[in-house]
Amino acid sequence: MIENNELTLVLILVALAATLAGRLLAKRWRLHWRSIPAYVVLPESAADAVESDNRIHFSMGSSAIGQASTVSALVTAELVYRLSQRLVVSRQTPLITVSDPVTLTLAQDTLRRAYEYRCRIERYHSRAAAWYPQGARSLVFAAGVSSLAADADVSRSVLLGRFGYELALLGESALRHGQVLIAHSDRIEGQAVAFAQAQQVLIGEELYVGPAYMNGRLIEQGSVIALDLLRWLVIVGVLITALQAL
Amino acid sequence: MRRHRLLDILSTVTVISLGLVTVIGLLSDRDSTAGEMAGFLIQLVALISALAVLVGIVNLLAVHTGRIRHTEYGWPYSLIVLLAAVAVVVLRIIDRAEGWSGDLEGETVSLRVFEAVQVSLESALMGLLVFFLVYAAYRLMRRDVTVWNVLFLAAIVVVLVGWIPLENMDALGDVRDWLVRVPVSAGARGILIGVGLGTVTVGVRVLLGQDRSYRG
Structure with a gap:
């Protein structure tokens, strides 16, 4: 049983109400979001990769369906899908790497849907999504993925989801092979490495608003408003608690 | 359709x-x-x-068999992966069948091989991470000198120097402890709260059936 059940329920209900209200707002008015440089660079990178006939490597790290990182796996898959829709018109198939076998099927399905969207399903092959076992410290995964990405001659590495220190190995290999590196991690150690290594970094919750920034649907824009509202509620809550403690 | x-x-x-x-x-x-x-x-x-996991193993074998068949760049490494995979399975089968004799009788050879090869390789890679991170910090400053980058680098330097066990370095050790306890801890919590809130909002979208990432 979850502790603080009432709080959890309230949080879910507030998020639900704010998302639906945000959807209505987005439908009525054109909303302007603050700029997140990585979401400016990502579509440009996809366009550049198509024009220059280069490959892009996406990695979801250890984001895993059925575990605590399920949501980060789903959001990353959605972002990969939207970018792959642009990439699959080229000869070069995007490369997706994962370390969770259930997420592997999601990655394969994401690519298949992108090819289907462009009516090029005959060019899809499931080998474009690759699984590497995680190992005790995820370094096996990092070593396998770096080697595969280098051999596949990718021009950009987009690492989104759950990574630990092993991100340093992935990032170093990407930069050594002249790849543009865009990274995020929902774990603190991976986030710190991403900040130091990547040309463009997504921090914390910025990953979860990604779909709204890339041809977002109304409900996704509503989610951004809900996230902002929840953030302000937390800030007010922290301030009130701090003032009470004085 | x-x-x-x-x-x-x-x-x-x-x-x-x-x-x-x-x-x-x-x-x-x-x-x-x-x-x-x-x-x-x-x-x-x-x-x-x-x-x-079986799906994953089949995928691993398919990816590397494909690379060998098409003689893609770096295919010999794929061959090593396949041979290693087969060797591990064979060792495990012999272990289970208690097929070892002589000095190896009663031993779990697959576990011993795992410890001798994988654990030592992972430890070596872990050791390299420090150098990657220091080089990354150097590259960060070469790329763009911003207030945040300087702050990040200064924090790294203070924490690393603070760990040096020299005499008369207590003051720096105190600064390191304060850095880790207050601003680093606050920043980390801020990021984790953000991730938690992001998870809730996307989770709500999934519960509403509005998240399309899993659809067939």
Whole structure:
């Protein structure tokens, strides 16, 4: 049983109400979001990769369906899908790497849907999504993925989801092979490495608003408003608690 | 097209209903029907995850067999991966059949090989990470000198120097402790709260059946 059940329920209900209200707002008015440089660079990178006939490597790290990182796996898959829709018109198939076998099927399905969207399903092959076992410290995964990405001659590495220190190995290999590196991690150690290594970094919750920034649907824009509202509620809550403690 | 639409509806209905049952179950007593149902669903997920490892292994073998067949760049490494995979399976089978004799009798050779090769390789890579990180910090400053980058680098330097066990360095050690305890801890919590809130908002979208990433 979850502790603080009432709080959890309230949080879910507030998020639900704010998302639906945000959807209505987005439908009525054109909303302007603050700029997140990585979401400016990502579509440009996809366009550049198509024009220059280069490959892009996406990695979801250890984001895993059925575990605590399920949501980060789903959001990353959605972002990969939207970018792959642009990439699959080229000869070069995007490369997706994962370390969770259930997420592997999601990655394969994401690519298949992108090819289907462009009516090029005959060019899809499931080998474009690759699984590497995680190992005790995820370094096996990092070593396998770096080697595969280098051999596949990718021009950009987009690492989104759950990574630990092993991100340093992935990032170093990407930069050594002249790849543009865009990274995020929902774990603190991976986030710190991403900040130091990547040309463009997504921090914390910025990953979860990604779909709204890339041809977002109304409900996704509503989610951004809900996230902002929840953030302000937390800030007010922290301030009130701090003032009470004085 | 019609088949896909049916799959869409089926997967959406499955996700919404199972998601709601799990949420209600987790918010209820563990002994209640809803709680037991949620527990069963979570066990089911664990079972599927275990079975899915087979899918992963098949994918690993398919990816590397394909690379060898098409003689893609770096294919000899793929051959090593395949040979290593076969060797591990063979060793495990011999272990289970207790087929070793002589000095190896009664030994679990696959475990010994695992410790000798993988653990030492992982430890070596872990050792390299420090150098990668220091080089990354240097590259960060070469790329762009901003207030945040300078702050990040200064924090790294203070923490690293603070760990040096020299005499008369107590003051720096105190600064390091304060840095780790106050600003680093606050920043880390801020990021984790953000990730948590992001998870809740996307989770709500999934429960509403509005997240399309899993649809067929």
